[in-house]
Amino acid sequence: MSPEHEHDHEPHPTPVTPDDAGSQALAEALRSSFAIVKIAMLLMVVAFFGSGGFKVRQQEKAVILRFGKPVGEGQKILLGAGWYWSYPYPIDEVVKIPITEIQSVDSTMGWYAMTHEQEVLYKTTGVEPPAGPLNPAADGYALTADRNIIHTRATLYYHIADPMRYVFTFETASNTVQNELNNALLYTAARFNVDDILTRDVAGFQDAVLQRVNDLTERDQLGIVIDNCQVQSIAPRQLQDVFNLVTTTRENRNKLLNDAHSYESQVLIHAGAQAKSIIDTASADRTRFVESITAEAKRFNDLLPKYESNPNLFAQQAYLQAVGQVLTNAEKWIQPTAENGKSREVRLMLNREPPAPKTAPANP
Amino acid sequence: MKRNAITIVIGVMLVVIFALLLFVFQVRQSEVAIVTTFEKPTAQPYEKPGAYFKWPWPIQKVYKFDQRIQNFEDKFSQTLTADNNNLIVTIYTGWQISDAKSFYPKFQGSVPAAQRILEGMLRSAQNAVIGKHNLSDFVNADPKELKFDAIENEIKAVVQSGLSTNDYGIQIEFLGFKKIELPASVTETVFDRMKNERQKLISKTENEGKAEAQIIESAADRQAAETIANADAAATRIRGEGEAAAAMVLPVFQQNPALANYLLRIDALKQSLNQRATLIFDERTPPFDLFLNFPTNAPSR
Numbered sequence A: 001m002s003p004e005h006e007h008d009h010e011p012h013p014t015p016v017t018p019d020d021a022g023s024q025a026l027a028e029a030l031r032s033s034f035a036i037v038k039i040a041m042l043l044m045v046v047a048f049f050g051s052g053g054f055k056v057r058q059q060e061k062a063v064i065l066r067f068g069k070p071v072g073e074g075q076k077i078l079l080g081a082g083w084y085w086s087y088p089y090p091i092d093e094v095v096k097i098p099i100t101e102i103q104s105v106d107s108t109m110g111w112y113a114m115t116h117e118q119e120v121l122y123k124t125t126g127v128e129p130p131a132g133p134l135n136p137a138a139d140g141y142a143l144t145a146d147r148n149i150i151h152t153r154a155t156l157y158y159h160i161a162d163p164m165r166y167v168f169t170f171e172t173a174s175n176t177v178q179n180e181l182n183n184a185l186l187y188t189a190a191r192f193n194v195d196d197i198l199t200r201d202v203a204g205f206q207d208a209v210l211q212r213v214n215d216l217t218e219r220d221q222l223g224i225v226i227d228n229c230q231v232q233s234i235a236p237r238q239l240q241d242v243f244n245l246v247t248t249t250r251e252n253r254n255k256l257l258n259d260a261h262s263y264e265s266q267v268l269i270h271a272g273a274q275a276k277s278i279i280d281t282a283s284a285d286r287t288r289f290v291e292s293i294t295a296e297a298k299r300f301n302d303l304l305p306k307y308e309s310n311p312n313l314f315a316q317q318a319y320l321q322a323v324g325q326v327l328t329n330a331e332k333w334i335q336p337t338a339e340n341g342k343s344r345e346v347r348l349m350l351n352r353e354p355p356a357p358k359t360a361p362a363n364p
Numbered sequence B: 001m002k003r004n005a006i007t008i009v010i011g012v013m014l015v016v017i018f019a020l021l022l023f024v025f026q027v028r029q030s031e032v033a034i035v036t037t038f039e040k041p042t043a044q045p046y047e048k049p050g051a052y053f054k055w056p057w058p059i060q061k062v063y064k065f066d067q068r069i070q071n072f073e074d075k076f077s078q079t080l081t082a083d084n085n086n087l088i089v090t091i092y093t094g095w096q097i098s099d100a101k102s103f104y105p106k107f108q109g110s111v112p113a114a115q116r117i118l119e120g121m122l123r124s125a126q127n128a129v130i131g132k133h134n135l136s137d138f139v140n141a142d143p144k145e146l147k148f149d150a151i152e153n154e155i156k157a158v159v160q161s162g163l164s165t166n167d168y169g170i171q172i173e174f175l176g177f178k179k180i181e182l183p184a185s186v187t188e189t190v191f192d193r194m195k196n197e198r199q200k201l202i203s204k205t206e207n208e209g210k211a212e213a214q215i216i217e218s219a220a221d222r223q224a225a226e227t228i229a230n231a232d233a234a235a236t237r238i239r240g241e242g243e244a245a246a247a248m249v250l251p252v253f254q255q256n257p258a259l260a261n262y263l264l265r266i267d268a269l270k271q272s273l274n275q276r277a278t279l280i281f282d283e284r285t286p287p288f289d290l291f292l293n294f295p296t297n298a299p300s301r
Helices: A002-009 A021-050 A116-125 A163-168 A173-189 A194-200 A202-219 A237-309 A311-329 B002-023 B100-107 B111-130 B148-165 B184-255 B257-272 B289-293
Strands: A053-056 A060-066 A082-085 A092-098 A103-107 A149-160 A224-234 A331-335 B024-027 B031-037 B050-053 B060-066 B070-073 B077-080 B086-097 B170-181 B278-282
Touching: A053 A060, A060 A163, A092 A163, A103 A173, A149 A173, A149 A194, A149 A202, A149 B184, A173 A202, A173 A224, A173 B070, A173 B086, A173 B170, A194 A202, A194 A224, A194 A237, A202 A224, A202 B170, A237 A311, A237 B184, A237 B257, A311 B257, B002 B024, B024 B031, B031 B100, B060 B100, B070 B111, B077 B111, B086 B111, B086 B148, B100 B111, B111 B148, B148 B170, B184 B257
Parallel strands: A331 B278
Antiparallel strands: A053 A082, A060 A092, A103 A149, A149 A224, B024 B050, B031 B060, B070 B086, B077 B086, B086 B170
């Protein structure tokens, strides 16, 4: 339309002969404004074709649809990072797909209803909103295999592996992923008992959820690769106290068992030490006994010739030597013989504890 | 005439562009298009992406549909199981226009209209299938008893066969449960039961803990006693060995039993009077008999 414009008006100023300064100035102004229009048109044409340039960033892939049909064959459809040029719309259309970027979806269908403020409060301080009866229209939960009610929610992290399928086969693939995550939570909870989900096998539950999501997304060929899945499960707030009590009781039991085990090791260590000491004492006794009897036998052998040469003399000597030795240690009273040859009566006051000897005890 | 040539070229381009806009339409990747000639659909829908020819309006009209898999969730609805449990179920599906030629006349290309039909079919299929199953088919720790997947597949099959019979041109790609819940009144009784179970668990845990601790402690005591008894036995054996070794030495003493006996008595004397002894003698006992016969100390008669 603009070119026609040019055709219509540009020839006009030439035949007009300027007869006064006013019309000359007008002609001059018109000429310069037409020049501006020309430049503007040129710029528009450049802009029209220049607008076809686009950049694909590192974490993206791009597809050019020419008349609605992808340009290229097989893997060549997907354009990697770099600058490209395409015809402007409506000939070409560029679809960019974030491929390495980690996507995430949340499943909260198994969680009780929270207002935005309550959610913020819960995430920052862990304060739960007040508990009321569960309303099936608003509050979510999952049923466990043993028909308990729990709350569970999950966040799934994935990236797009097959962009063509993810974008052109599903209207909103992320919604489908989310629903399959919902389903996985529901399905897995239905297979697990409440104690396994909440305490005994938390990791196993999370793995099973991940496995189920993986199965579903593979079955439906969503063209994604799952990176990670985080599951959080809690007992209903209405029963939080009694569930906590179970945990406390379990801890108490563990403490009781730990105490029993430490008692066990203490008793066994003590018994072991005692047994060792009994055996050591016995061994020492044996050694001492054998050694002393051997020594005695040696002394006997040494003394035997002396004794045999004069038994009486030997006996008296040995006796006196022994008594002498004994008397150095003992307190002694010598009772003179009565004049009439009869025994005298002696009265003794016996302490329960005899007085310690005044002299130091000598070794036997 | 250079100027005229440019003008003609530009004019031709404009005409071509205008003609293209009138006579050509695009089918985008993932779209399907139906072309109607005087409001009558043509034989084949355009399923492949690209540019196609058509006669301009009002002779032919083009209707485009999204051929991708679309999500649809029904609103939660209450259903009775075979064992009379009320379940509140929400189902999600992925559906897709499989046959645009059938789809277009049924719904005039309106996706919400299609979803209304789908919702009704979902609800009746759900009631029919869930009514055949017990609650234990939905939740079960035994993988063999759990029929979660089977129920989903049954519902999907029922919906799909309904859609095919009516020739709606819609295909269900997948179908699953999004929520399975109980009516509010039932959750209260479930809570009561759960509380009861917890309390049982608490007392069981307590008792088990006590019993286990007792078992451990008494086993420890028994083992300790055994260890000491074994040690005592070993000690007795060791002492016996000592005595046996001593017995080997005994023949030495048998060379002169009188001497042996005498030496033993001397030793016994030394041992017994080792310390803290008070002895009372009279003068006749050696060596104090020395006092008796000492001349200066003779007792006066």
